Amino acid sequence: MKLRVAQQVKDTEAEGPGVRYAVWVQGCSLRCPGCCNPEMFVHGKGGVELEPAALAAEVLATPGIEGLSVLGGEPFEQPEGVAELCRLVKAAGKTVMVYSGYTLDELRALVKTTPAVQAVLDTADLLLDGRYDATKPETTRRWVGSTNQTLHFFTDAYRPDDPRFWTSNTVELRLERGKLTINGWPAPADLLRAR
Numbered sequence: 001m002k003l004r005v006a007q008q009v010k011d012t013e014a015e016g017p018g019v020r021y022a023v024w025v026q027g028c029s030l031r032c033p034g035c036c037n038p039e040m041f042v043h044g045k046g047g048v049e050l051e052p053a054a055l056a057a058e059v060l061a062t063p064g065i066e067g068l069s070v071l072g073g074e075p076f077e078q079p080e081g082v083a084e085l086c087r088l089v090k091a092a093g094k095t096v097m098v099y100s101g102y103t104l105d106e107l108r109a110l111v112k113t114t115p116a117v118q119a120v121l122d123t124a125d126l127l128l129d130g131r132y133d134a135t136k137p138e139t140t141r142r143w144v145g146s147t148n149q150t151l152h153f154f155t156d157a158y159r160p161d162d163p164r165f166w167t168s169n170t171v172e173l174r175l176e177r178g179k180l181t182i183n184g185w186p187a188p189a190d191l192l193r194a195r
């Protein structure tokens, strides 16, 4: 199975602790008002289709990264490909952070019909869950978009009292081969995109 990927950033500090390889998957049916990635809503077109093993090899060949962050789009709407990607990266000793618009309770309910959802959860050191609510912007927790979302610490790789989780959010701009990418905290990233 292939994974449809909307965007990749090889070395970001705006999508989780440390320097991380970030993968945004294409497709999200949740469509939160104010989502900063509406171009990633549509399933089946946009982005590129990649073999998870090839993408994992690229992640692991990137020097200096602490781990992988998977965002979207909605990672759990392509759970087989995401699970394979995350499994390979985790097996090589890197950490895995997954961002989802589904709550953890919703994901656990989905496991009954889609076992790959559990396979993704099994690889994750960190899960940020819940719909993005633009009326409740988060101002204290880093990498969290809105106050209704929960950051779950599934392993000992990270601790909630790690000061990296409590500093200001950041936005990154990159110009690579003539293409500008903006990633990081939703509100300021949106302002930059509007210009």
Ligand code: SF4
Binding pocket: 028, 029, 030, 031, 032, 035, 036, 037, 072, 073, 074, 100, 101, 102, 131, 132
């Ligand atoms: S779940 Fe995430 S990608 Fe999907 S609409 Fe909500 S904020 Fe956007």
